[in-house]
Amino acid sequence: xxxxxxxxxxxxxxxxxxxxxxxxxxxxxxxxxxxxxxxxxxxxxxxxxxxxxxxxxxxxxxxxxxxxxxxxxxxxxxxxxxxxxxxxxxxxxxxxxxxxxxxxxxxxxxxxxxxxxxxxxxxxxxxxxxxxxxxxxxxxxxxxxxxxxxxxxxxxxxxxxxxxxxxxxxxxxxxxxxxxxxxxxxxxxxxxxxxxxxxxxxxxxxxxxxxxxxxxxxxxxxxxxxxxxxxxxxxxxxxxxxxxxxxxxxxxxxxxxxxxxxxxxxxxxxxxxxxxxxxxxxxxxxxxxxxxxxxxxxxxxxxxxxxxxxxxxx
Numbered sequence: 190x191x192x193x194x195x196x197x198x199x200x201x202x203x204x205x206x207x208x209x210x211x212x213x214x215x216x217x218x219x220x221x222x223x224x225x226x227x228x229x230x231x232x233x234x235x236x237x238x239x240x241x242x243x244x245x246x247x248x249x250x251x252x253x254x255x256x257x258x259x260x261x262x263x264x265x266x267x268x269x270x271x272x273x274x275x276x277x278x279x280x281x282x283x284x285x286x287x288x289x290x291x292x293x294x295x296x297x298x299x300x301x302x303x304x305x306x307x308x309x310x311x312x313x314x315x316x317x318x319x320x321x322x323x324x325x326x327x328x329x330x331x332x333x334x335x336x337x338x339x340x341x342x343x344x345x346x347x348x349x350x351x352x353x354x355x356x357x358x359x360x361x362x363x364x365x366x367x368x369x370x371x372x373x374x375x376x377x378x379x380x381x382x383x384x385x386x387x388x389x390x391x392x393x394x395x396x397x398x399x400x401x402x403x404x405x406x407x408x409x410x411x412x413x414x415x416x417x418x419x420x421x422x423x424x425x426x427x428x429x430x431x432x433x434x435x436x437x438x439x440x441x442x443x444x445x446x447x448x449x450x451x452x453x454x455x456x457x458x459x460x461x462x463x464x465x466x467x468x469x470x471x472x473x474x475x476x477x478x479x480x481x482x483x484x485x486x487x488x489x490x491x492x493x494x495x496x497x498x499x500x501x502x503x
Contacts, residue, residue: 192255279303
């Protein structure tokens with residue numbers, strides 16, 4: 190088999206001086222098994238180059254160099270695909286607020302990407318990636334099946350969210366109405382939705398802000414709720430020891446941990462030997478409850494004394 194590459198030549202008229210080498214992409218020489226494909230790519234480079242001193246030519250490549258370059262290209266493509274899968278998994282785990290024990294990824298702040306936790310294999314990453322894509326597809330299909338009618342009292346629903354308690358919010362518009370934008374709360378039963386408590390607006394931005402506000406406030410008031418059609422999988426992944434049996438039932442619990450307390454209670458251990466306890470971060474629910482208690486227990490501000498007016502002073 191013959192292999193072809195693209196030979197880049199910089200002429201002596203360049204301020205950088207004359208030079209020539211194989212054209213590389215991501216640090217690897219480009220390899221083509223067809224001379225026609227290589228010629229087409231070279232012509233494209235010549236048309237798009239901004240320098241009159243740089244030209245690209247097709248050149249036959251030594252088989253050994255070409256094979257090494259192809260292997261490097263395959264490795265680079267595999268690494269890129271792995272990074273994409275980890276990003277999908279990491280974003281999913283973050284959005285579902287999964288416990289550290291059930292996560293496959295961790296976020297590298299310096300590089301701004303998700304990395305596989307130690308001990309996680311490529312096979313596990315591929316399996317988890319496939320499960321996440323399937324769940325997303327199932328979620329979209331279920332949402333489409335349970336979609337609201339296109340037209341409700343002349344308004345077309347453009348965005349909605351339904352929680353696991355069969356209640357949710359919708360954003361809709363009707364260009365012909367005096368208030369063309371509206372947000373509703375709704376209750377869903379057997380795929381049908383009943384809308385109420387509408388907030389009407391003349392500007393789309395105001396309606397969108399109101400929609401986000403209502404949804405976010407509802408999430409704060411009911412922190413244990415998840416979006417409907419996805420809560421079973423989220424509950425499984427929060428409780429089970431791994432992702433091997435995401436099947437709609439919590440049946441893959443981690444083994445019971447050995448009791449090494451010798452009969453002491455948690456409070457006794459916390460007082461006598463706190464260094465032996467794991468660092469347990471408070472849950473989102475606990476944080477919200479603590480914030481509510483802090484607001485409730487905060488001293489009320491005393492009303493300012495009203496200064497007497499000039500007439501009252503006289």
